[in-house]
Amino acid sequence: MDRTGERLGKRGKRKNRPPDRKICAVIPIRRDAGTDTDCYRRVMATLSERLTDNVAGRYYTDSTCIDCDQCRVIAPEIFERNADTGMSYVKKQPITDAEVALAEEAMAACSTESIGNDGQ
Numbered sequence: 001m002d003r004t005g006e007r008l009g010k011r012g013k014r015k016n017r018p019p020d021r022k023i024c025a026v027i028p029i030r031r032d033a034g035t036d037t038d039c040y041r042r043v044m045a046t047l048s049e050r051l052t053d054n055v056a057g058r059y060y061t062d063s064t065c066i067d068c069d070q071c072r073v074i075a076p077e078i079f080e081r082n083a084d085t086g087m088s089y090v091k092k093q094p095i096t097d098a099e100v101a102l103a104e105e106a107m108a109a110c111s112t113e114s115i116g117n118d119g120q
């Protein structure tokens, strides 16, 4: 029990949360990306923040890139680093199935979800 009389779990956390509170398993990144104010998750890069370095095509990166290098390690033929901005951009759109698979893998691996595919 805590001071309010509420039961606590093994780790000292409240067991009986009010029913209107949600426990969200995803990391909140951007409040404007979701519709739920308590639990939101950025799903993909934002077209309005698309970097101008990206070549034309469906895959792109946006300005939330943190230069973690993941995409460039996974798909060095597709992603490049801009030395001035420190952000990755798409230097070549994937064409073959293997390249598309690598672009998708990089998109899934990007922790900030800075890689997008607008389907165009």
Ligand code: SF4
Binding pocket: 061, 064, 065, 066, 067, 068, 069, 070, 071, 072, 087, 088, 106, 109, 110, 111, 112, 113, 114, 115
């Ligand atoms: S994986 Fe994402 S955050 Fe990391 S360098 Fe590539 S675009 Fe930027």
